[in-house]
Amino acid sequence: xxxxxxxxxxxxxxxxxxxxxxxxxxxxxxxxxxxxxxxxxxxxxxxxxxxxxxxxxxxxxxxxxxxxxxxxxxxxxxxxxxxxxxxxxxxxxxxxxxxxxxxxxxxxxxxxxxxxxxxxxxxxxxxxxxxxxxxxxxxxxxxxxxxxxxxxxxxxxxxxxxxxxxxxxxxxxxxxxxxxxxxxxxxxxxxxxxxxxxxxxxxxxxxxxxxxxxxxxxxxxxxxxxxxxxxxxxxxxx
Numbered sequence: 001x002x003x004x005x006x007x008x009x010x011x012x013x014x015x016x017x018x019x020x021x022x023x024x025x026x027x028x029x030x031x032x033x034x035x036x037x038x039x040x041x042x043x044x045x046x047x048x049x050x051x052x053x054x055x056x057x058x059x060x061x062x063x064x065x066x067x068x069x070x071x072x073x074x075x076x077x078x079x080x081x082x083x084x085x086x087x088x089x090x091x092x093x094x095x096x097x098x099x100x101x102x103x104x105x106x107x108x109x110x111x112x113x114x115x116x117x118x119x120x121x122x123x124x125x126x127x128x129x130x131x132x133x134x135x136x137x138x139x140x141x142x143x144x145x146x147x148x149x150x151x152x153x154x155x156x157x158x159x160x161x162x163x164x165x166x167x168x169x170x171x172x173x174x175x176x177x178x179x180x181x182x183x184x185x186x187x188x189x190x191x192x193x194x195x196x197x198x199x200x201x202x203x204x205x206x207x208x209x210x211x212x213x214x215x216x217x218x219x220x221x222x223x224x225x226x227x228x229x230x231x232x233x234x235x236x237x238x
Contacts, residue, residue, distance in 0.1 A: 025205045030123075031220075033115070036103060040113060041087075043101040050083055056090045056115070058097040063126065063134045066141035072150040072157075073196075078143040082189045085142045085198040091115055093126040093134050146175065146186055146196045158237035162186065162194060175200070177233030182223040184233070201230060 026037045033040040043055035063080050071077075081089055090097045094117055102110035117124045126134030136142070148159035163176045165183070173194050175184040184201060186194040202220045223230050 029220075031204060036113070039099070039103045040115065043103065046101045048100045050087060054087060055100045056087075056097045057100050058090050058095060059132065061089075061093060061095055061126075061132050061134055064137055065143070066136055066139065070155055071141060072152055072155060073144050073147055074141065075150075076145040076147075077141060078192065078195075080143075081136070082143040082187075082192060082195060082197065084187065088198045088202075088204070089125065089134075091117055092123050093117075094124045095132060095134075140201075142197050143192075144196055145192065146194050156237050157235045159234055160236065175234060177223065177230070178236045179232045180223050180229050182230070182233060184222060 026032055031037065031040075039055060041055055042053050044053060047053040047055060048057050065077050065079070065081075067074060067077075080086070096114060096116040098111070098115075099109050099113035102108055102113065125139055126136055146159075146162065148161055151157050151159050158178070160175055160178045163174045163183070164171050165174055166172075173186045175186065176182075177184065186200060187197045189195060201222060203222050204220050206220065206222075219225075221230060223233070225231070
């Protein structure tokens with residue numbers, strides 16, 4: 001009897017725990033694309049092959065990456081956005097994307113889950129016309145190797161060093177915000193290490209208090225950017 005009560009308690013806790021996690025992270029945010037908020041991006045089976053169990057596909061897109069004479073780390077920028085930035089852009093480049101695997105019995109695509117960010121949307125990066133040519137030259141650079149040693153005396157941004165943090169058996173590199181102490185993760189994909197990506201500044205599953213916007217942080221930033229705090233975390237002298 002005691003075992004049954006304990007099992008019931010654990011199952012109940014698990015259900016409420018999962019519900020609270022989903023509720024706190026996705027439901028009610030701009031990423032809550034009902035009726036299946038998780039399935040809009042993820043599938044537990046037969047994902048597209050891009051991590052993590054990715055559930056969207058898109059025809060090929062050509063990108064013009066960021067370039068500037070003052071971009072000290074630009075020599076090692078990738079030719080095209082790398083994961084996880086490439087995953088973000090499947091919805092945020094203004095080009096329609098389709099579902100790989102609809103959840104449920106006999107899983108198959110479902111056109112009701114196709115997604116096309118409106119051209120006027122502020123989260124639509126790159127193409128504003130819905131085509132396959134996308135320019136990222138007017139957005140913060142991404143998919144480049146973060147190396148503060150390349151910051152020249154001429155520009156002198158004062159970029160903070162890389163901080164390795166070990167959790168269990170895994171060591172991961174972060175940028176530690178100089179002003180707020182926020183940890184901004186760097187990413188490794190195949191041969192590219194310490195990559196600055198969309199998710200370095202954005203945490204798509206998380207919400208946090210953002211005092212001047214209300215209690216819900218609609219931009220999914222890793223820190224409150226009031227007073228340009230996040231900008232100053234890296235560009236400490238600019």
